[in-house]
Amino acid sequence: MDQEKLLQKWLNDQLTETEKQAFEQLPDHNLNMKIIEAAKRFKAPDFPIDSKFKLLQYRLRNTHNKVRPMYFAWMYRVAAILVLALIAYFYIASNNVQIFTGNNDQKRVLLPDASLVILNQSSSLEYNSILWYFKRRIKMDGDAYFKVQKGSRFDVHTRHGVVSVIGTQFEVKSYMQLFEVKCFEGVVSVQTSQKNIILTHGEAVVARKDQIKKILMTQKQPQWLTNEIKYKSTPLAVVLHALKKHYGVKIVTKSVDTTKYYTGSLITDNLNLALEVITKAFGLKYYIDQTQKTVIISGQ
Numbered sequence: 322m323d324q325e326k327l328l329q330k331w332l333n334d335q336l337t338e339t340e341k342q343a344f345e346q347l348p349d350h351n352l353n354m355k356i357i358e359a360a361k362r363f364k365a366p367d368f369p370i371d372s373k374f375k376l377l378q379y380r381l382r383n384t385h386n387k388v389r390p391m392y393f394a395w396m397y398r399v400a401a402i403l404v405l406a407l408i409a410y411f412y413i414a415s416n417n418v419q420i421f422t423g424n425n426d427q428k429r430v431l432l433p434d435a436s437l438v439i440l441n442q443s444s445s446l447e448y449n450s451i452l453w454y455f456k457r458r459i460k461m462d463g464d465a466y467f468k469v470q471k472g473s474r475f476d477v478h479t480r481h482g483v484v485s486v487i488g489t490q491f492e493v494k495s496y497m498q499l500f501e502v503k504c505f506e507g508v509v510s511v512q513t514s515q516k517n518i519i520l521t522h523g524e525a526v527v528a529r530k531d532q533i534k535k536i537l538m539t540q541k542q543p544q545w546l547t548n549e550i551k552y553k554s555t556p557l558a559v560v561l562h563a564l565k566k567h568y569g570v571k572i573v574t575k576s577v578d579t580t581k582y583y584t585g586s587l588i589t590d591n592l593n594l595a596l597e598v599i600t601k602a603f604g605l606k607y608y609i610d611q612t613q614k615t616v617i618i619s620g621q
Contacts, residue, residue: 416451422463424569432457436475437468441545443566464494466543469507481528482513491520492543499559500528503538529556550587557583560599561618568592569614576620577605592616 330340422428422440430438430446433453440446444463452458457475469475471488479495489507494500502511504520511518511526515533518526525538544550545567552560558579565572567589585602588595596607600618608617 417447417449419445419447421445425567432459434470434472436470439466439543439546441465441543461493462495464492464496464543464545466490466492466546482511485510485512490542496559496562498529502526503540503543505540505542529559544586545589548588548590550589551585552587553584554582555584557581557599557603560587563587564595564599565616568595570609571613571615573615573617574619575617577603577618 420428420430420440422442422444424442426442428440430440432438432448433450434457436457438446438459441464444461444465446459446461446465448459457473458478459476460478462480465477467475467477467486468490469486469488473487475486475488477484477493479493479500481495481500484491484493484502486507486509489509490505491507491509492501492503492505494502500513502509502520503525504522506522509520511520513528513533515531518533518535520526520535523537523539524535526533526535528534540551550563556579557577560583561572561574561579564570564587567587570592581603583599583602586598588598592609596609596616596618599605600607604620606619608619609615610617
C-alpha cells in the first residue's frame with residue numbers, strides 16, 4: 322500500500338495491525354505523530370456570546386442615558402435665562418414715566434439727576450427712571466424748557482430730530498410742522514435727518530418743512546414763561562395752532578390766507594387780547610362762540 326493511503330487510513334484510525342507496522346516504518350512517521358499530539362492539545366477559547374452581547378447592550382444604554390441629562394440641563398439653562406430676561410424687561414418697562422399737560426396747563430418735572438423740565442401746555446415727555454442712570458434720554462412732544470445738570474450726555478428725542486447737551490439751559494418746540502431749539506446757556510447739538518447744528522448761548526435753530534436756518538436771539542428764557550410768546554416771520558397757521566393749543570379752543574378760518582407771515586406777540590393769559598393783536602395785524606375780524614368753544618376768524 323502506498324504512503325498516501327496509509328496516512329489517510331491512519332488519520333481515520335482504520336489501520337490493520339500489518340498496515341500499522343508498515344506505517345510506523347515510514348520516514349515521516351515521527352513528524353506525523355508530533356502533529357497529532359499538538360492537535361490534541363489545541364482547544365478553541367471559550368467565548369460567551371450571550372454575556373458579551375448583554376454587556377454591549379448595557380454600555381449602549383448607559384451612554385445614551387448620559388447624553389440625555391446634558392441635553393435637558395442645557396434646555397433648563399436657556400429657559401432660566403429667558404425667564405430672567407422677561408422679568409428684567411417688564412421691570413424696566415414698568416418704570417417708564419409719562420407726563421402730559423392739558424390746554425392752558427404747565428408742569429415742572431424734576432428728573433432723577435435733579436435736572437428740571439418745565440413742560441408747556443399740550444405737551445408730553447417720557448423717560449425711564451431705571452435706564453436714566455445709564456443714559457439720560459427723554460422723548461418729548463410739544464414745548465419744553467430744560468435746565469440740565471452737568472454730567473453725561475443728555476438727549477431729547479423728538480419727531481424731528483435729537484437735541485443733545487452736557488449741561489445747559491435750552492428750549493425745544495416740536496409740533497407737526499414746526500421744530501425750534503433755543504440755547505440760553507452752554508452748548509446744544511441739534512441732529513436732524515438733514516444736518517447737525519451746534520448752538521451756543523443766544524443762538525437758535527428753526528426748521529419748517531425742508532428749510533432749516535440758524536438765527537440769533539436776545540431772549541433769556543422762553544417767552545411763554547412770561548405770558549407772552551414772540552414770533553418773527555412765522556406763518557399765521559403756526560401762530561393760530563399755538564393759540565388753539567394754549568387756550569383749548571377750536572379755530573375756524575373763513576377767507577383767511579394762513580400762509581402769510583406774522584411778526585408780533587401771542588398773549589398767553591388773555592384770549593380776547595391775543596386775538597385782537599393777531600387779527601389787527603392782518604385786518605381780520607374774529608368772533609368767539611362760548612358755547613362751542615370756537616373762535617371764528619374771517620377776512621374783511
